[in-house]
Amino acid sequence: MARELLPQRRGSETFLLDWGGYGSPHTVTCGFYEDGRLGEVFISSGKSGELVEAIARDGAILLSIALQNGAKLSDISHAITRDSQNKPQSIVGAVVDRLMEINHAG
Numbered sequence: 711m712a713r714e715l716l717p718q719r720r721g722s723e724t725f726l727l728d729w730g731g732y733g734s735p736h737t738v739t740c741g742f743y744e745d746g747r748l749g750e751v752f753i754s755s756g757k758s759g760e761l762v763e764a765i766a767r768d769g770a771i772l773l774s775i776a777l778q779n780g781a782k783l784s785d786i787s788h789a790i791t792r793d794s795q796n797k798p799q800s801i802v803g804a805v806v807d808r809l810m811e812i813n814h815a816g
Contacts, residue, residue, distance in 0.1 A: 711780040716741055716749045729804040730755075736766065738805050748783060748809065750774040755801055762801065769802030783809055 721742045726735035732755065741750035751773050755766035776786060787810050790803035798804045 713775070713778045714743070714749070714780070715778065717744060720744070720749070721746075725808070727801075727804060727808055729801055730762065732762065736801060736805075738808070740809070747777075748813075749777055751777075751805060751809075753801060753805055766801045769800065770805070773802060773806070783813060 722739055723742075724737060724739040727738055728735045730736075736753055736755040738754075739752040740748055741752075743749045751770045753766035753770040755762045773786065777783070783806065787806050790806055791799040792803070793799055798807055
């Protein structure tokens with residue numbers, strides 16, 4: 711499947727996510743295709759220049775590319791690293807789980 715680019719102008723939503731005990735929430739912004747499908751994710755975490763910020767940004771880029779190439783959010787959710795209580799081990803995993811909750815609620 712070829713990468714499906716997002717339209718220049720698109721709907722978006724932003725939410726805050728507490729994860730990792732960093733003292734301040736992570737900001738997550740999602741962009742959508744015209745039909746409402748999720749197509750891109752941006753994660754801002756910690757202070758600029760911190761390792762968690764770089765990991766969050768890079769993870770969001772990879773998540774966005776996967777979605778634009780036809781990966782299903784549910785498949786990504788099943789593939790992320792989890793602990794013995796089935797909780798995600800990374801900020802990207804926490805974002806995927808939150809997006810799954812939102813997707814099932816809507």
